[in-house]
Amino acid sequence: MSDYQPLTRKQQEIYQFLVEHYQHRNTPPTLDEICSALGLKSRGSLHKHIQHLVDAKLVEPSNRKQRGIRLTTTKNTPIIKDSTNNAIPYLGKIAAGQPLEAVANYSKITIPTQLKTENECYVLQVTGDSMIDLGIFNNDWVIIEKRNYAKNGDIIVALVNNNEVTLKIIEQTPSKTILKPANKEMQPMHFDPDNVQIQGILVGQMRSYIH
Amino acid sequence: MSDYQPLTRKQQEIYQFLVEHYQHRNTPPTLDEICSALGLKSRGSLHKHIQHLVDAKLVEPSNRKQRGIRLTTTKNTPIIKDSTNNAIPYLGKIAAGQPLEAVANYSKITIPTQLKTENECYVLQVTGDSMIDLGIFNNDWVIIEKRNYAKNGDIIVALVNNNEVTLKIIEQTPSKTILKPANKEMQPMHFDPDNVQIQGILVGQMRSYIH
DNA sequence: AAACCTTGTTCTCTATTTGTTCTTGTTATA
DNA sequence: TATAACAAGAACAAATAGAGAACAAGGTTT
Numbered sequence: 001m002s003d004y005q006p007l008t009r010k011q012q013e014i015y016q017f018l019v020e021h022y023q024h025r026n027t028p029p030t031l032d033e034i035c036s037a038l039g040l041k042s043r044g045s046l047h048k049h050i051q052h053l054v055d056a057k058l059v060e061p062s063n064r065k066q067r068g069i070r071l072t073t074t075k076n077t078p079i080i081k082d083s084t085n086n087a088i089p090y091l092g093k094i095a096a097g098q099p100l101e102a103v104a105n106y107s108k109i110t111i112p113t114q115l116k117t118e119n120e121c122y123v124l125q126v127t128g129d130s131m132i133d134l135g136i137f138n139n140d141w142v143i144i145e146k147r148n149y150a151k152n153g154d155i156i157v158a159l160v161n162n163n164e165v166t167l168k169i170i171e172q173t174p175s176k177t178i179l180k181p182a183n184k185e186m187q188p189m190h191f192d193p194d195n196v197q198i199q200g201i202l203v204g205q206m207r208s209y210i211h
Numbered sequence: 212m213s214d215y216q217p218l219t220r221k222q223q224e225i226y227q228f229l230v231e232h233y234q235h236r237n238t239p240p241t242l243d244e245i246c247s248a249l250g251l252k253s254r255g256s257l258h259k260h261i262q263h264l265v266d267a268k269l270v271e272p273s274n275r276k277q278r279g280i281r282l283t284t285t286k287n288t289p290i291i292k293d294s295t296n297n298a299i300p301y302l303g304k305i306a307a308g309q310p311l312e313a314v315a316n317y318s319k320i321t322i323p324t325q326l327k328t329e330n331e332c333y334v335l336q337v338t339g340d341s342m343i344d345l346g347i348f349n350n351d352w353v354i355i356e357k358r359n360y361a362k363n364g365d366i367i368v369a370l371v372n373n374n375e376v377t378l379k380i381i382e383q384t385p386s387k388t389i390l391k392p393a394n395k396e397m398q399p400m401h402f403d404p405d406n407v408q409i410q411g412i413l414v415g416q417m418r419s420y421i422h
Numbered sequence: 423a424a425a426c427c428t429t430g431t432t433c434t435c436t437a438t439t440t441g442t443t444c445t446t447g448t449t450a451t452a
Numbered sequence: 453t454a455t456a457a458c459a460a461g462a463a464c465a466a467a468t469a470g471a472g473a474a475c476a477a478g479g480t481t482t
Contacts, residue, residue, distance in 0.1 A: 008457065027220060030440060042460045064466055066440055109323050114419050135346035205418040208325050241429060253471045275477055277429055
C-alpha cells in the first residue's frame with residue numbers, strides 16, 4: 001500500500017506536539033510556533049520533517065495555506081486522555097447533509113463527565129423530530145462517542161448514501177441495515193449495508209429551556 | 212454545496228469578538244466599534260474579514276443595514292471560550308420528600324454554559340414519569356434556576372404541603388395553584404396557593420445513555 | 423424636504439506573515 | 453568512512469492583513 005518509513009525521533013517529537021496542540025487549540029500552529037515550542041531556529045529544517053509526516057500520511061498536505069499543518073483525520077489519531085478536561089468539539093447540526101469530517105473549524109463545549117465516555121466524543125445539535133418518542137427533540141444537543149460499529153438497538157449517528165448524517169436506531173443483518181426512527185409517524189428505512197457508515201453512538205443528551 | 216474555507220487567525224479573532232459581544236450587548240456592533248476593540252484602523256480591511264465570515268455562513272449578510280453584523284444562528288451560537296467556572300451543586304433526587312434547603316452537603320457537577328442562566332442554579336435528578344410527554348424521563352438530570360416565582364406555563368420545582376418536592380407545569384390563579392404533569396395518564400392537582408412553594412424553574416435537562 | 427452625519431461597501435496600494443525551496447555545515451550511527 | 457539525521461539561514465512566493473480614499477445607502481437633525 002505505502003512504503004512505511006518509520007518515523008525518526010525528531011519526527012515523532014513533532015508529531016506528538018501536533019497531536020497535543022490539536023487537543024487544546026482549534027487552529028493549527030504555524031511553522032514558527034512549532035519552532036519556538038520545540039526550540040528550533042529554522043523553519044526550513046522543520047519543514048522537511050513535516051514533509052516526512054505528510055509522506056507518512058499523518059499530516060495533511062498543506063498547500064501553502066497558512067496554518068495548514070493539520071493532522072489527517074479518521075485514522076488512529078492517538079487521543080491523549082485528560083480526565084480533567086471535558087471540553088469536546090461541537091460539530092454543528094445533525095442531518096446537515098455533510099459528512100462530519102468536513103467540519104473545518106469548531107468550537108468546544110464543556111459537558112459533565114457523566115454525559116461522556118472515556119473515548120473520543122463530540123457534540124451535535126439535532127434537527128428534526130425523528131427521535132421524539134425517545135425524548136430527543138428538535139434543537140436538543142447529543143453527545144456522540146466516535147466509533148464505526150454498533151450493536152442492534154443502539155442509537156447511532158450514521159452517514160447515509162455518503163451525503164446525509166442522521167440519528168437513528170440501528171438494526172443490522174448480514175444483508176440489510178435498517179435505520180429506525182423513534183417516531184410513530186415515521187417509517188424505518190432499509191439500506192444496503194455498504195450505504196450506511198456508522199460515525200458514532202449516542203452517549204448523552206442535553207436540552208436548554210432558556211429562551 | 213459549500214466549500215468550507217477554514218477561518219484564518221484574524222477571522223477567528225473577529226468571530227470570537229462577535230460571539231462575546233452578542234452575549235453581553237443586545238445590539239450588534241458597528242464596524243468602527245469592532246475596529247477600535249481589536250485595534251484596527253481601517254473599516255475597509257475589517258469588512259473584508261467580515262465578508263469571509265458571511266461566506267462561511269457564520270454571520271448574516273447585512274445588506275447595508277447599520278449595525279447589521281449579526282450572527283447567523285440565534286440559539287445555537289457556538290461558544291468559543293467556555294472556560295468559565297460552571298460547576299453547580301447537585302442536590303439529589305427530586306420528589307425525595309425533603310425540602311431542598313435541608314440538603315446539607317452536596318457534590319458539584321460541571322455543566323455547559325448553555326444549560327444554565329446567569330443566576331444561581333442547581334441540579335436535581337428526576338424520579339418518576341410525570342414529565343415524559345415533554346421529554347423528561349426517569350433518571351434525567353434537570354438544571355433549575357433558584358427563584359420563588361414563575362409565570363403560568365413554566366416548568367417549576369415546587370415544595371408541596373411542606374413535605375414533597377416535585378417537577379410540574381404551573382398554572383396560578385388568585386385562588387388556586389394547579390400543578391400539571393406532562394403525562395397523559397396523570398391528572399393535574401389543585402392546591403391552595405399557600406401550600407405550594409416555588410423553589411425554582413427549569414432551565415436545562417440532561418440524560419446519560421451510558422450504562 | 424433638505425442638509426448633515428453615520429456607517430456599510432468597494433477599491434487600490436502596501437506591509438507582514440508564513441510556507442517552500444535551497445545551500446551549507448554539523449552531529450550521530452552503523 | 454559512509455550514510456542518515458539534523459540544524460541554520462538565505463531567498464522567494466503565496467497567503468494574509470492593514471491603511472486609506474472614495475462612494476452610497478441609512479439614519480438623524482434642522
